[in-house]
Amino acid sequence: MSTPPAIELTGLAKRFGAVVAVDGLHLRAEPGEVVALLGPNGAGKTTTLDLLLGLARPDRGTVRVFGRPPADAVAAGDVAAVLQTGGLLKDLTVEETVRYVGSLYGRHSRSAIAEVMERADLTGIARRRVGRCSGGQQQRLRFALAVLPDPQLLVLDEPTAGMDVSGRRDFWSAIRRDGAGGRTVLFSTHQLEEADAYADRVVLMRRGRVVADGEASEIRRLALGRLVRVTWPNATADLLAELQRLPGVRSVEARGVTVWIRTEDSDAAARHLLHHTPARDLEVTSTSMEEAFLALTSDLDEQEAGR
Ligand SMILES: Nc1ncnc2c1ncn2[C@@H]1O[C@H](COP(=O)(O)OP(=O)(O)OP(=O)(O)O)[C@@H](O)[C@H]1O
Numbered sequence: 001m002s003t004p005p006a007i008e009l010t011g012l013a014k015r016f017g018a019v020v021a022v023d024g025l026h027l028r029a030e031p032g033e034v035v036a037l038l039g040p041n042g043a044g045k046t047t048t049l050d051l052l053l054g055l056a057r058p059d060r061g062t063v064r065v066f067g068r069p070p071a072d073a074v075a076a077g078d079v080a081a082v083l084q085t086g087g088l089l090k091d092l093t094v095e096e097t098v099r100y101v102g103s104l105y106g107r108h109s110r111s112a113i114a115e116v117m118e119r120a121d122l123t124g125i126a127r128r129r130v131g132r133c134s135g136g137q138q139q140r141l142r143f144a145l146a147v148l149p150d151p152q153l154l155v156l157d158e159p160t161a162g163m164d165v166s167g168r169r170d171f172w173s174a175i176r177r178d179g180a181g182g183r184t185v186l187f188s189t190h191q192l193e194e195a196d197a198y199a200d201r202v203v204l205m206r207r208g209r210v211v212a213d214g215e216a217s218e219i220r221r222l223a224l225g226r227l228v229r230v231t232w233p234n235a236t237a238d239l240l241a242e243l244q245r246l247p248g249v250r251s252v253e254a255r256g257v258t259v260w261i262r263t264e265d266s267d268a269a270a271r272h273l274l275h276h277t278p279a280r281d282l283e284v285t286s287t288s289m290e291e292a293f294l295a296l297t298s299d300l301d302e303q304e305a306g307r
Pocket of ligand 1: 044046
């Protein structure tokens, strides 16, 4: 039998009252992949990770972790998480904390503890009280605790939020070293550079959906395309589908009387729109990396309001 994917989320949906947090999300990750879930605040990243870990139940859709329901995978020790918050006992030292949690997993040996501390770059601060550690050091400690049971999948929810540049770099080099051992890693972030620097693959989320999924370099290329905007009242689904088939077109979205086309070939899109459709007021913008990323992930309503 072939190995099941490490993560398989199918048609996942979750709402909180009137708020749709996750909206028909599909995501699959193979064993050993390091995947970034990238998106702005409120995109649904934390909710997706909670569903993946079995901390919340989906309204629709299925979650499979190594082919099993999340609760079974967690119970089997196959998955561990570093969440945004997580209780650490401030009065223990770093090493005491690792030993204490190690004993819960039956990992008492000096060598096992030393190895995890080394991997998380904690050896130099072994005797420091947790309460005196920086935010970055505390996150590395949470990471060490998460990998103690040697899970096959490690899930991290915005693990570097609030860290300075060097704290972030140290944290990620520990994760990278660890990932090299074949562990699957899924982390959320709202920083494009972080996703680009540390993930093999980037899954871009907006409003509870996946809007792009590919190697970091592909996402960069996607973000660097051009945006064509036209006024086009009553654009039919058929005509919009025709646009979608033009060379270089990445996405087409209609909101009210405005249609947005993200494309690598704005000339072809412009020619088609002006010659074959009633669209008018055509505008082509070439955006910077940062602007383009914001355009990909923010609400189109906000962009329109900003113009
Ligand atoms: N327990 C809850 N009750 C009500 N609304 C919620 C709850 N949890 C999340 N939401 C809403 O669901 C949407 C998605 O939230 P989520 O935290 O998953 O996004 P996120 O991408 O992780 O954002 P951030 O980067 O800010 O953590 C948001 O609009 C949020 O306000």
